Amino acid sequence: MNAEIRRAGLDALFRPGSIAVIGASDDPRKIGGRPIRYMLEAKSAVKVYPVNPTRSQVQGLTAYPTAAAIPDQVDQAIIAVPARQAEAAVADACAAGVRSIVMFSAGFAEAGDEGAAAQTRIMKMIRDAGARMIGPNAMGSFNTVDRVFSTFSTAMDRGTPAVGRVGMVSQSGAVGSYLQNLVISRGMAISKFVATGNEADVQAAECLEWMAQDPDTDVLMLYMEGCRNGPALIGALRTARRMKKPVIVFKAGRTEAGQTVAASHTGALAGSVQVFDAVLREAGVYSCQTLTEMVDVTYACAQGRLPVDKTLAIVTVSGGVGVMSTDAAMEAGIALPPVSEATLAEIQKELPLAVGLNPVDTTAQTVGDRAMLTRAVERVLRDRPFGSAMLFFANAGRNARDMEILSGPLRALRAEFPETQLALCVQTTPEFRSQIEELGYLVFEDPVFCVKALAAAAELSAVRRRPLVTPQIEALAPVVLTSSPDEARSKELLAAAGLHFAQERVAANADEAAAAAEAMGYPVVLKVLSPQIAHKSEVGGVALNLADATAVRAAFDRVVSNAAAAAPAADIRGVTVAQMIRGGTQTIIGAHRDPTFGPVVMFGLGGIYTEVLKDTVLRTAPVTHEAALEMIRSIRAFAILDGARGQEKADLDAIAGAIVRVSQFIAAQGPEVESVEINPFIALPEGGVGVDALIQVKA
Template sequence: MDALPQAAAAPPQSMDALSALFAPRSVAIIGASGDATRIGGRPIAAMLERGYAGTILPVNPNRETVQGLAAYPSVAALPMVPDAAIIAVPAEAAETAIAALAERGTRAAIVFSAGFAETGEDGAAAQARLLAKARQHGMRLLGPNSLGLFNAAQGFYGTFSSSLERGYPVVGPIGIASQSGAYGMHLFSMARDEGMGLSCCVTTGNEADVNVGDLIGWMAQDPATEVIAAYSEGIRDAPSFLAALDLARRNRKPVVMMKVGRSEVGSAAARSHTASIAGDDAVTDAVLAEFGVVRARTTEELLDIARLATRRIYPVGNTLGVLTVSGGAGVLISDAAQAAGLPMPPMPESAQQALREVLPFCAPQNPVDCTAQVLNDVSLVGRFADALVKDGGYGSILCFFTHAGGAPSIVPRLRGELRAMRAAFPDRLFVLSVLADPPLVRDFEADGFAVFPDPSRAVVAIQAMGRFGDAFAAAPPAPPPILPPVTLPARTPSEAEAKRILSEAGIEAAPERACASADEAVAAAEALGYPVVLKILSADILHKSEIGGVLLNQMDAVSVREGFALLQQRAASSVPGARIEGVLVARQLAGGVECILGVHRDPVFGPVAMFGLGGIFVEILKDVAFRRCPFGEDAAEAMIRSIRGAPVLLGARGRLPADIPALARMLSRLSVFAVQAGPQLAGIDLNPVFAMPEGQGAFVADAVIDITEGAA
């Protein structure tokens, strides 16, 4: 049997498949209007203004010309087959238009028309008919209910957004993919207002066909797009999405994403707005992290990270060195770095001493405070920054000069020092926090520096560059283990049967025996050795502790006989009619760390594994890690080490270190088991799992395999 795949099986869209949508050589506008403020008129006006080099073909049966262009009464009357079409007619007319275009061989259509799946069952049926007509002839659809797209470099504006009235984008390396039309254009507008260069902006609408994964995949192959900014409310097509993220990482294209719907209220809003499946937010975090995608919490973060990423410097093992003229700002930056998880190791002691010899009253630890003395001697900037890079070895340097960095009396000398520093260390990420007039900010950026007025914002963006760098540099993960085929019963099994099934996948349980009588229980206890644990054995009672169905510290034959009877009594009283198979007698393990391993089937990404420590860590603190199944032992160990409570397993405060390799092996095997089990598996709960001291293994103490009855 071959190892299971770790990335999506479906390939991303090729450049050719979507090129007609992004860069058509000719475009028909169905419902073309001579009024440049109407939906059918705005794209024509924008393309004429921005010098679109392709052929514009207005279709309007009531006009001979539209905005100075020859108009045609129908699709059939067009003098050529357009590469793409813009549909700006009511829903019922859109179906007819798509059919006519598809039959003529048009390769792509942008459907502005609303009144489809977003309106209910009838609209969904109409959308299905629309898609069927397009697919019959190999046409790609963007929308329906889409605000469209623009390709700035091509001058192609297939959008009716009024945002263009305030200005067009500067051509640049950032591509925007958004499921929300209005918010996608909101992102564009903010980026434009900040002077950020954009390659394209695309909004998917209802995603009948082209989805946000397709767009990311196309941008990941587009030479004009170096950074991808995405906004998502829910992932419809997980395979294309995952394949696109994998392609972007392999092509060193950073992806920064706003995935909204974190809260219960927000998640409900996302479902009602787009009919998308929101999935579990913690799972989304894990999937994005798996592919090196940085998740932005706010619009400001999204744009900050995208803007800094255009510098194309992604430090591996990123650390931050800070040069400041303010001790207070240094403290603020340190707090922000700690909150972001960005290391700020101190300067070497020898380097600190050397800086004190230059400026006795400086604070050279990191942040390195060269004080207001730079106003008298700007050369200190270069000397201190040189030490930060050469002696400190930091991957990123943040220089806080506040308003002094914008003072006309200082700027010429400061720019000279900074340019020399940048030229000497072109591989380092240099960021400035200054308050300056916009023309000066542009000068600093032209010198190769990213500029942030707020140093805390700068820290968040710098930390993201390191995450990109680590993702791009990471070695391919180890393949998942190869396990024998999995055969599940038709219904949820008892604990003993669940453990037997798992044992075939190499997932070991604590030594135990299923006993149908008190005599058998005593014999089992004598064979296993005291103390033992007694547990009611029933496929109908999965959560045994809730009915008092678990007895610990059974020390002798008398307590085992009494315990057997007590468990039978509690089961009959608490769950009348439950099928009771007897009692499970297990050796009581000591000296291990209680953990929880589990699997649940995410509606978007399929089986997802969970790891955490037992007890309050999972119940109250929710200190757990997730990962999409399947994965190898290296990924499993990374999960284990990622939780906040990992020191408990690693030997904190004199504890014996737990057997991490055995725990990782179990978690990895569980992930493969979950995939091989197929849709019949609803979930798995191994709680507790005892991670014994180093070299002594890991053992399942309780197991639940939840079966979806009747699943194919």
């Protein structure tokens, strides 16, 4: 299917001129009645054609026996019939020439083999017709701007939603619908919504891409359980970043048990949690763990103003809230630059017990006159520019008298500091909440949630300002491999890609071993060479730290006879003689091909750090040198490379260079190259060197 058809199908999904509702119901509460009711209620300009062979009218509209019988161009068909009638309905829709189908019907791939087969047949019809489909088993989509409601979501029982600028993509209809309600309850409104159901055709990533380009959408929410097309998701997230639209993501299925439930729910392979996390982190999105957090952060981004930097002022009537908010700010990575002592002294003229330079605690002195509070806030905000400010005014928002006193000064503050994101943290009634919001303030109840949301908005804003770097895949010649190469060949291939390894030679006898050692310089290591012996140490097949030719000759005889004794059937071909690397820190540089997201590169310290403490970091490959340095710095044990406990600092640029080379190597290979591992890669005070390497090829 070409890109134009793909795109036209999505246009016809979100912005159709006409819709046929196959399985239209006269009952406005039934699934087949709801979209008609919603569009009638919304006074939609979209032409709606009910299709129902048993009625001439549906909800007051002329009904047609089939979609093909509609005497008009039909852009979209909604299918709301039982599963057994769905194939006929799709055939009808295709005959009517629709570009897009929204399939509510359930009982397909999610319901077992028979359903999966039906889904495959339906997809063939749709592909042949050059159309696109949302679903099956989808709650559908809507577009508040153009009043298109191709959904049976009961969230519309609150009334068809107002026009807003938040785009929402959900793999779960019920989660999307619930989120929609939470978003509306928070005073926000949605531009476009889609719940993608079984994703037989259109997937969440493609919808996100469409919304990222939609001029009516400013902020994107994505609920996801698993991704069927990693590159499409990465692409959509990059488009959002290029369009400077914050993306707030809830990825469910973080635990093994959660992934099992996800697999039986949306059927999408949940994939590696660590790789998914890496993709989201690289994309600069905000990842949430609760719906509350998701709504909070969206709310902080959706008011048309994002913090210009990562600084926060806190003015509070409660010292305790100052303490917990400071904890939250430190943990969320937003700075609390102090105001001057002179500013505090000014505040103390009116509020003698006021304390602190940021947070500024006005204490309970303002209970009698809340206007003293806003004067203190003004002094703080005049002291220096702040990206955001949180004003904790306790219960002021419950109280008509306080609100009367405060609304004028709050309006004046808003006008005086147009650049600063202002949030009021108060307990409030719904009415006062709306009033405060209309003044241009965010309103939160929980101070820690407030700080976290402001910090998230500041970070999403910072991401928008950072340049979007696309690491180029170098034109390395891909190696052609039909089976996994041995260690020596793996090193050759990686050395050709620019990696450095300890010098190493094969020696068939003691004389050759001694000559090799003389040529490369002492000390050296001898390792027995035999395709049958994988664990060389265990058979006594390794000799370390050999200082001269005599030692090398003796060691040759010893390791070969040890190996022969331990593995009598092994074909012993001699030894490898290698430079012995002294000092440094053992690290691991690896790469593998993730089934969803493709090549990724991994870094960690050797041995226990990786195997027991799981102290590793991943990125999609290839990476830039800067990204590789970030990877190195992000591991918990980084201090070990940075000279902890009196050790020499490792050459971080050398490690980063090796990570870049491995990432370019895997990115250049065909899909048959499954993984690469340099273990250990010894990080030295100057440079670094690989000691062992393995490339694994798909069998």
